[in-house]
Amino acid sequence: MTNTGCHNAGQTCWSCPAVEFKGHVDFRACGQAAFRKAAQGQLVVECRRRPEIGYFDPNSITFESCSEWKETPDGYLLDGMKVLILGMDGYLGWPLALKLARQGCRVLGIDNMMRRDLVAERGADSITPIGSMEERVAAAREKLDVEIEFRELDLMDRPALAALIEEFQPESIVQFAEIPSAPYSMADVERAVSTVQNNVVGTLGLLFAVRDHAPDASIIKLGTMGEYGSPLTGRPLFEGLFPGDAVLQYQGQEWSLGGELTPRDPVSFYHVSKVQGTFSVYEACKYWWLRSYDVMQGVIYGNSSAELDLDPAFNTRFDIDEWWGTVVNRFVAQAVIGMPLTIYGSGSQKRGYITLRDAMQCITRLIAAPPEPGQYDVVNQVTDVFSVREIAQMVATIAREFDLEVEVQRIENPRVESEEHPYEVIHEKLADRFGFESESAFADEVRHLFRVLLQPEIRARIINQQDTLFPKTRWSGEHGELEVLETWKPAA
């Protein structure tokens, strides 16, 4: 029932972070007021951007009808929306900063630059060269005419984080500042503790800072599909919360499960930290009326976006090693240097996948459609489900287009996981409620990766760090080389 059809056209000021809750007023009782968001009565708000409206009913103005919301390809966006990206130096953080800045957002990013150190510790480096943050910001200014602000700051430095949030007054906060590696978290106790501390305690500190200094900001929290595990019963992986008609039957009785958090079954201490983050955010929304989308992201791959493709100076980092690379990216790198694609165990493990380009669109659409105060919701950010074996087959097939003959190798599974399991991912919200349409198919993105990684200087960088590609970290804590079980050349 909107004029533009944008996914957020009909959202109202009650979702807008520029609006300040003033109270609930019962006008039947002479404007008797209550000052808690949980109270009953007519909502009364004030707009920080349009104070001339005075107090008003937030449901009487839609994004579509508000002069502060501008139409973009990803829906209406609050003009000059202040977005704080935590972890801006990362694989996701930098492309998001570019995309948002280009769409008119005022972007401030922080990072403690830890990822660069952790990758170097593994003897690896981004195989696409990346500049320092200062160089990246300067390139964005020079070539895109956008101003992105960066401050080196550790999420664990809570006083500094609180001061920054108080000063910047973000309208949206994207939480990417987490250590994103399952094998790293399983390598030894120090790395497990570091992962849990950074991810769990960092997010918890963030929530308190938001409560105290920017309670109307929406929080886009990056989770992972790995939080759900892969239930052997074949229970669908709903989007975080059970649908309204879900029912538990037990001993002849039935209970509704609608709206409850679905079970989590993490598959590493990294995933455990993500689950803890989910609960922290969920509770904060409940206790303090914060608002958040928890993004259960599938395995991400690719290195292209509308902005990244414009100039190599915009490159985002691209890791391929055992700890920091993801499977599709690593397979393409292995194919480029003639190394067999390594499959763990049977290779039947199924996961959800999404390209970097599509993930950036999803996150932008979520930023554009903030939840209401107190609302916690979950999206499964996935476009495809593949088994590892299927991915190896597809990458090998595409490699032939580049005159590369690729072998596939099955090795002993270093992880403790089900290798044979059903996997039904429900991923409807992003398309149905946020207007997401995939812009990049698997094969096209992999072809793009081959073109980039086959550039001689990039290929040379892969060769330089080929020792880091083969897995060594076992979930069991045992040491020693993993056994190669089988090697074959996939059929055409």
Place this chain on the structure above:
Amino acid sequence: MDLFLLGIDGLPRWMWQQLADSGVMPNSQKLLRTGTLVPMKSALPEVSSAAWASIVTGENSGGHNVFGFTDLLDGSYTLGFTSSRTFRAAPFWSRPDAGPSLILNVPQTYPAQPLNGMLVSGFVALDLKRAVYPADAFPWLNEQKYSVDADMSLVEKGKSRFVRELLDVMRIRCEALHHYWDAEPWQNVMYVFTGTDRLNHYLWEDFEDSSSPHHQEFLDFYHEVDREIGRILERLDDRTTLAAVSDHGFARQLRSVNLNCLLAEAGYLQLKPSDRPSYGDMLPETKAFAMDPGRIYLHREGRYPNGRVTDDEAEELMQELTQWLGSVSVAGAPVTAEVVRGGDAYSGPFSHRAPDLIGMPAENVALSGRLNLSDLIEPTLINGRHTYEESSFFVRGENHGEIPADMKVENVLDVILPAREQSLRRAA
């Protein structure tokens, strides 16, 4: 001091006299003997925002632009809340000859606007910092835990808890009154007790039912109000014009009827499906809609973005609606006692913004105009409602202007400041 104007929100004239005579309000008893107490008519509709605006400006809603607590912003469906910014006539303390004024807890003065003196807004005020002028008064008030309003959600925790909150809020406000009274040689002081209105809304049934466990709490609250009135009287000399007013009367409420439900059932109001309906969801086919409490607006072409009712159709439609409102009943009882035309009720530069019709509620009924159409009879803890008749007007002594036989809220200044009002009218 030239003037002390005391407000007692929602105190009916008959009840004040009754509580004074029965000994619940002994200071009032003494006071009422020194002057004239008459019934006064409230604003149309009988809401506090419009009535207080009339009391302090001498205008009706057509002159000061406050028709209720809410209004649609011109040319839009944005539901705004009336405030000191939408209040377009000068209150007596802002007039050139006013002199220094201390204005405390007067409804409809939020956010606080600059004046010669000091002002702390009354309801609806949602942020103390912005309710205070000059700003340097804020720290002391904040330290005293001065409250801009009692928290209505406490009524859900029990009436006794709610009454305690009302008492706490009133005591702190009265302390503030005396604190600032001492600070300057004020020419005008206005102070309004507003807890009385809150009490009446939620404990009216307990007032009427002497066997209620909360009956005595109701009376005790008024006794405390009276004690504070006594403290004020002790400080006033005979040269000060002393007047005491309420903005509307009160009566029992058995049901709150949503006029928009009735309008929708009768086909006058048509809404798009929505989880949280707003006025922007009205379809162009909508002929009329209501806003709290009994204001009815034709969905006129030119006035509203999707309005289609033309001037030619308006007269017939108003006749039809008037007849229909007079005949409609809920729970076997009429909903309205009378329907007044906006064109007959208002005068002044903002009359064109007035409702087309005003439904005056029938006995035991409160009217509302919410767009959530789920309940024709709305669930509420409120059991007392405003009345148009029988608000209180009292003035001490005989040195005042003539009290009209049909005293209305907009006549208050004419009576208590006759010289100033006449000079103002001459200047106009």
